[in-house]
Amino acid sequence: MSDHTDAPVAPVGAFEPPYYVAVFTTVRTQDQSGYSETDARMEELVKNVPGFLGMDHAQTPGGLGITVGYFRDADALTKWRCDAEHRAAQKRGRAQWYECYTLHVAKVERSHGFARAEGPQSRATD
């Protein structure tokens, strides 16, 4: 969810399926006051959810944002979905920060990663 660009740039790797992804695609409004503070707080909170595996974020300037959260199982996602601070942030997001968004929650069946230095690393047939 962060727009920080000072973090080391690498996508979250492939985990052993099954695991869950929450794909959150957004277009934001002009009024982003308070967003970055809440975003930082959500990043902090989600890391404490048992079963949280990681998160990727990309933002086209003036365009689409995509955040992908990775979770070990459905229970982990439910815990995050029901977190009181997270729910309050979602409500404010609909009221202020998001022009529109879509959320897709899905169970990963296969995955693999590639890194130039090390060559292909397959975790599942592809």
Place this chain on the structure above:
Amino acid sequence: MSDHTDAPVAPVGAFEPPYYVAVFTTVRTQDQSGYSETDARMEELVKNVPGFLGMDHAQTPGGLGITVGYFRDADALTKWRCDAEHRAAQKRGRAQWYECYTLHVAKVERSHGFARAEGPQSRATD
């Protein structure tokens, strides 16, 4: 996969589950020669795959790129995965365009969308 920013900006909406997402997270190399032509060709090709539902893309400048493809079922994804031109593009991607990437293929269990003008639009319990 496109970096075009002149398209109307809105995320792909929620479909009736089950459907599939292919989440492709990338960091690109310095050498992007030929990328945009191949990217445009892949966008053209994937639209012809029966069961292709749509695609979202976001790119943080100098950072992470995320492309999410939506497909009606596993067969549609298999067709796309086995496309000869697509396979050639993947091979060139590993050789030239990508520093690293991860692919997560997952079956969507629930989804919903929100648009400011119309209010919340739920396709599944949340």
